[in-house]
Amino acid sequence: MTATTEGLRDLVSQPGYKHHLVEDLVKSAKKGCALCAFISNVVSRGFYQCEGLESKVEWTLEEMESIFISACCEQDESFHSDGSKVPSITETTLAFGYISKHGRYYSAYENVPVSFLKLTIFADPAAPTNLSLPALTEELALFCAKQPSLSxxxxxxxxxEGIKRHLGECLTGHLSTCPSNDSPVLPRRVINVESKENSQxxxxxxxxxDEHARYVALSYCWGDPPxxxxxTRITLENPSIVDWTLIPATIMDAVLVTRSLGIRYLWVDALCIVQDDEVDKAEEIKRMGAIYKSATITIAAANSPNVNRGFLEDRPVAKISLPTVLPGGTYGALWVGGACPAPLxxxxxxxxxxxxxxFLSPRILHYGSTGLIWKCQKKIFEPVLESYGLYTVPPKLQARIPSGIFNVDSLDTVETNHFWGHIQRAxxxxxLRLLEDRFRAIGGIAEEMQRVSNDTYIAGIWKNYIVQGLAWKYNDTIPNHHGVRGPRQxxxxxxxxxxxxxxTxxxxxxxxxxxxVSWSVNLADASSPFGHVLGGELELMATIIQSTKLPVETVSAINLELDYDSSDAEVQSTAxxxxxxxxxxxxxxxxxxxxxxxxxxxxxxxxxxxxxVTVQDSDNFIWASEDARRVVIRIV
Known part of the structure; x- marks a missing residue:
């Protein structure tokens, strides 16, 4: 495709370059061709636009015969001093098409095959960017590729400057979705990154x-102790003993970002909460939701597994090297960078x-493993600068908290049930390292949701949606990252x-x-209604039936999903x-x-x-029987 002038000519032609029969594509991928593996992986999960139809058609890899690749070329006179028009492969225009048993399918672009994934073609920085090839008119022309850094x-x-541009636009232009408070009340403690007290x-x-000023908050992974x-209480009372040269890399990187934005203050939990004072810790934990909600911007060190790793290193561009012939017959390389889904x-x-x-941060700088992304209520996932990654955004990463949380004049309705289901799954x-964090680590979200929803939070569920709140079950389709183990709370x-x-x-x-009918929650701290829970009771008017009243065949038809872990198949049985x-x-x-x-x-x-439990009970047999009773019960 790129190793010969004929291949490059076909690539920039309207029909495109016939890359492979599908069976050969699969074989090539299995032999280790990175490009073939990339193509076969993508074409097997796409919906394709048929020419003349508005709806998209789903085809499987088995239904395709040949794969075509086409580069939609623009004619740009500025590339050549003599004014000749040069085919130029630009970003986001490398497209795939295919021939199926039912004919060829095209995208909405005229004469360009189906474009279901964006790619970038660029040149090796050590090689020339202009490559000779015969044009469609048989005259000599140039194939021009971008020449960016490979990281x-x-x-x-x-x-x-890109971050400042996004921030200014958000503060002044996103008034219906994002808060515009440019000078919030500072948290009780913050790091001054422009201090005159030491050389650091x-x-x-x-x-x-109650000082008012912009501040940045840091969201990061602590990692394993120590x-x-x-x-600590000692360093708080004797600040001169703190050796700031020992600051961990992730926090130092956050300091550098804060300074680059011209913001003076940074909030980091490890340094702004007294870690050996349980009273101070409890008080600050109650404020954490408000701290992130009021921050001018939050730095999310997403790709850093611990506080010592840092997050400002260059990101390598995901790329595949393809050989090509340079003028004079020498060989060089073109690089193909694929559109990478944002890591989940x-x-x-x-x-x-x-x-x-x-969720409570209105604006986020997301330092992920593939680049830097801006997030706010309006722009959910956008590269700060033009990115070679060409991100695609999975739906799971598109969810944001209702904008009404931020006291803006939003048209969003704050309805707890749907959004809380997303919170529950995520x-x-x-x-969590500590058992007592299970309830309080989402207390800030619960507090804000209750404030604006006309609903009441009851230790993880919502009063207006009590049935849905109780219909939860173990989800074995997502990985379990729990660090805590212990008896059920x-x-x-x-x-x-x-x-x-x-x-749910x-x-x-x-x-x-x-x-x-009624409820009660036993809180570890009565002044923290969204904090650690020691116990609780629901009083329900409900229909129940004793297990011994059911026929054996009915019991065996009931599907039981226990709330606790058990590898014993017999324990999982309703019998x-x-x-x-x-x-x-x-x-x-x-x-x-x-x-x-x-x-x-x-x-x-x-x-x-x-x-x-679930049971195939189309006639409502169990609950309509005379042994089923509607009574008031208490569940603890």
Missing amino acids: ESVRGTQIA GLSLHINSS HPFIT HEPLDTRGWTLQES YSSRH SPSWSWLSVYRPVC RHCLDDGNEPEL TFVSDDYYYLHLGRSYGRSIGLLLQLLVDGKFVRQGL
Whole structure:
């Protein structure tokens, strides 16, 4: 394709370069060709636009016969001093097409095959960018390729100016989605990155008079202990003993970014919370949601697994080298850079605390493994500068908290159920070092959601959506990054009581669903209603049936998903839970199935949740039987 002038000529022609029969493409990929592997991986997961049709058609790799690659060329007179027009392959225009059994399919671009993935072609910096090839008119022309660096920088003057441009646009132009408070109240402690107290220009600043100023917040991974560079009661009272030359790389990189933006203050939890003072820690944890929400911008050190790693190193461009013939018959290389999906699982995405830091931050500088991305409520995922990565954004990364949280005049409706389901899936698989963090690490999100939603938060679930709140189950489709292990916490009805990835089963009211009568939550700190929970009780009017009242064939047809880990297949069987102290509670219906809970009766007459059950019960046989009773029960 690129090693000969004929191949390059076909590449820039309207039909494109016939790259491979599909079976040969697959064989080549298996033999180790990076480009063939890249193409075969992508074409097997695409929807294609058929010429003359508005809807897209899904084709599998098996239904394709030949793969074509085409470069849509623009004619740019500025490339040649004599005014001749030169074919120039520009970014984002390398396209794929294919021939299927049903004919050839095209994209919306005239005479350009289906473009389902963007690529960049650029030249080796050590080689000439202008390559000779016969033009379509048989006259000599030049094939011109970009000549960027083969790595991408996330620092420097150009980057800082790009960030400032995005920030200014957000503060003044995104008034319906993003907060415009340009001078928030400072947190109680911040790092002064323009200090005159030492040669490093760093000191801890105490805000004792409600000072207002811009500040940057840092979201990062601590990594494994020990963590010697933290604020303690001793260093707080004797700041002169702090050796700022020992500051970890990730925090130092955040200092450099803050300075480059002309902002004086930086908030970092390790240094702005007294780590050996439990009272101070509890007070600051209650404020953390507000701290990130009020920050001018948050630095997300997404690709850094620990505080000593840093995040400002250059990012290599994902690329595939292709041989080409240079003028004079020598060989050089063209490089193809593929559109890379934004990584779903950066190191930062595995830490529990960083979820609310991300959602409550109105503006984020996301230092990921493939580049620097700007995020705000308006621009959800955009490279700070033109990127060779040509990011595609998975839907999972597009979710943002409702803009009403930030007190803007937004048209967004704040409805807890849908958004909380996203929080549940994203948070439940994340790593937490301390058991008591399970509830409080999303307390800031819960507090803000309650403030604007006319709903009431009850230890992980919402009053207005009690049925959906109880219909959670173990989710084995996502990785589990939990670092904590221990006995199951109370209350059993809350998904936050288990240390497993969870999701909510779709469950519709059917007129027989539970009704919330009352509730109580036992807080570790009464002044922190969204903090650590020691226990709780739900009083429900619900329909229940004792397990011993069900026929054996009905019990065997019930699908049980236990809330706790068990590798024993017998324990997972509903037959194990047939006795006088096991009951089923009806929640609702979903696609012809009945959804319910398995409960265990305790000696005090209260119940504890054991798992979620589903049963194919189109006639509502179980809950319409005379043994089913609608009573008031208490679940702890």
